[in-house]
Amino acid sequence: MTDLAALLARRIAAAGPMTVADYMAECLLHPDHGYYATRDPFGAGGDFTTAPEMSQMFGELLGLCLAQGWLDQGAPTPFTLAELGPGRGTLMADLLRATRGVPGFHQAARVRLVEASPTLRAIQRQTLGTHPVDWLDQTADLPDGPLFLIANEFFDALPIRQFVRDPMGWRERMVGLDGDRLAFGLGPAGPLGLLDHRLADTEPGQMVEICPAAAPILQEIARRIATHGGLALVVDYGGWHSRGDTLQALRHHRFADPLDSPGKADLTAHVDFEALAAAAAPCATAVTTQGILLGRLGITARAARLAQSLAGAALTSHKAASHRLTDAAEMGTLFKALAVFPPQGQAPAGFAE
Numbered sequence: 001m002t003d004l005a006a007l008l009a010r011r012i013a014a015a016g017p018m019t020v021a022d023y024m025a026e027c028l029l030h031p032d033h034g035y036y037a038t039r040d041p042f043g044a045g046g047d048f049t050t051a052p053e054m055s056q057m058f059g060e061l062l063g064l065c066l067a068q069g070w071l072d073q074g075a076p077t078p079f080t081l082a083e084l085g086p087g088r089g090t091l092m093a094d095l096l097r098a099t100r101g102v103p104g105f106h107q108a109a110r111v112r113l114v115e116a117s118p119t120l121r122a123i124q125r126q127t128l129g130t131h132p133v134d135w136l137d138q139t140a141d142l143p144d145g146p147l148f149l150i151a152n153e154f155f156d157a158l159p160i161r162q163f164v165r166d167p168m169g170w171r172e173r174m175v176g177l178d179g180d181r182l183a184f185g186l187g188p189a190g191p192l193g194l195l196d197h198r199l200a201d202t203e204p205g206q207m208v209e210i211c212p213a214a215a216p217i218l219q220e221i222a223r224r225i226a227t228h229g230g231l232a233l234v235v236d237y238g239g240w241h242s243r244g245d246t247l248q249a250l251r252h253h254r255f256a257d258p259l260d261s262p263g264k265a266d267l268t269a270h271v272d273f274e275a276l277a278a279a280a281a282p283c284a285t286a287v288t289t290q291g292i293l294l295g296r297l298g299i300t301a302r303a304a305r306l307a308q309s310l311a312g313a314a315l316t317s318h319k320a321a322s323h324r325l326t327d328a329a330e331m332g333t334l335f336k337a338l339a340v341f342p343p344q345g346q347a348p349a350g351f352a353e
Contacts, residue, residue, distance in 0.1 A: 004033035004263035009177060017176035017185060020247065021159035021212065024267050028157060029116065033263040036117045036157075049253070050153050051235070051290075051331065052091035055321040057306070058152075059094025061297040061350075062233055066095070066148045067102045069231035069341070069348045076229055077108040079146035084114045084139065084217075085154035089127035095150070096131060112136055112143075139220045147230035149221060155276065156236050156268040158213045162245065163195060165202045170195055173207070175259065182259040202243070209242045209269060218279035222340055226283050231348055232340040235290060238271030239336070246270035273336050286339045286351035291332025294325060296350040 001009075008026060012018060018026075028035045051058040070079065083092050092111065099105050112134045115121050121135055136142065142149075162173035168189040176185045198208050221232050238246075249256040251265035258267055277285045303322040310318050324330040339351045346352075 002033070002261055002263050004030060005182060005261070007033065008175075008262060009180060009182065012175070012177050012182075017174035017187070019161055020173055020175060021161045023175040023262075024159035024247075027262045027265075027267050028159075030263060035263055035266055037119065050087060051325055051335075052087065052094060052152065054324060055318070056094045056097075057299055057302050057322065058294070058325060059091040060098035061294055061299060061302065062091070062150055062152075062235070063095030063098040064102075065233065065297055065349050066150065066231060067099045067105050070105060070108075070148055071102070072346065072348075073146070073229050073231075073342075075104055075108065076146040077104065078110050079108055079148055079230070080112055080143060081109040082112045082114065082142060082147060082149040084149065084151035085157065086113045086115055086124055087120065087153075089113070089124035091150065091152055092124075093127050096128075109148075110134070114139055114142070139217045142220065142224065144224060144228060146228045147221065147224045147232070149230070149232040150235075151232070152235045153268075154236065155211070155214055155217075155234065155271045156238065157266070158211050158217075160209045160211045160247065160269045162247065163192065163208050163210070165199075165204050165206045165208070167204050170208075182262070184259070201241075206243065207245050209244075209246060209272070211269070211272065211275070214271075214276060215279035218276050218340070222280040222283040225340060225342055229342055232338075233348075234276065234338040234340070235293075235335060236271040237331075237335045238273055240272075240274045240287070242270070242272040242275070271336070273338055276338055280338075280340045282343050283340045284343055284345055284347070285341075286347040288337055288351055289333050290335035290337055291326040291328060293337045293350045294332075299326060 029037060031037055086092055111132060113124060114136045116137060163170040164173060164186060166189040169191040171186040171189045174185050174187050175182055177183060195208060202208060224230060225232060246269045247258055249258040249265040249267050251261060256265050273287055307315060307318055326332045339348050341348060
């Protein structure tokens with residue numbers, strides 16, 4: 001039993017079962033034992049590998065997409081260039097390198113990273129070197145003004161609540177105790193107003209997930225873009241219209257029991273892009289798959305150019321990364337991309353048919 005598991009067991013014994021959302025929040029963000037507060041989870045030595053860590057092409061192409069959006073909106077100066085949950089800072093570093101040739105872009109950009117983990121902030125500082133950066137604790141701290149933002153595999157780590165349809169309404173999935181071990185159970189049945197709209201497309205026994213934190217974050221972003229201009233790119237794994245249990249744990253690049261090692265494994269859930277798009281109102285939105293987006297942005301040509309200077313294991317790794325990012329059987333279809341842009345604005349590069 002981990003230190004956090006023991007702490008949570010004592011809390012449950014004293015106060016009763018906790019929601020899945022509360023459990024996720026403790027596992028990921030507990031100041032002493034939380035997953036993100038205590039480690040660098042990325043790469044071969046961590047528990048998972050994100051797209052920016054696989055290939056520089058990911059950050060380069062999305063960076064150029066943001067820069068083109070900035071040009072299309074008249075190159076506002078100054079503007080906030082932001083990233084939510086920037087990991088090691090790899091995506092932002094690739095983005096900044098790729099956009100050095102865009103006239104005026106770097107001079108106008110004010111880089112702001114929304115990052116709660118002191119451990120990851122230190123790594124981001126090393127990655128970005130001397131480039132001026134401001135760190136923020138939450139999205140609400142972003143300044144008003146033109147906002148060009150990227151969020152890759154950020155929303156999947158936000159705590160979710162899970163509800164199982166019942167003949168009497170809904171029962172919330174909870175984390176309680178079976179003896180001295182953590183175990184899932186269900187709360188009392190009853191009506192739930194926030195899920196009334198899901199009674200028409202679910203049956204008893206089916207599960208629906210909601211992410212209470214996601215909509216307020218998207219609303220903060222959309223308000224700035226609707227008022228001052230800008231563009232947000234959200235890339236994550238998930239689908240349209242939540243249904244089913246998608247909570248998962250990753251440890252040492254393998255799936256694990258979400259209750260097995262609290263604080264030692266990453267916990268995520270599929271992103272409901274329908275809910276994100278709805279929260280972006282009154283901004284306009286566009287959604288596509290990661291594979292289609294990267295293809296439209298020119299990943300095939302970029303991959304071929306990079307391959308010219310590679311050989312042996314480096315070339316093999318490069319080809320594998322390109323395949324994994326775009327192939328429908330890998331990340332190409334499961335991962336979606338949402339663009340948020342001003343009302344009546346034009347869909348950014350890569351999102352238009």
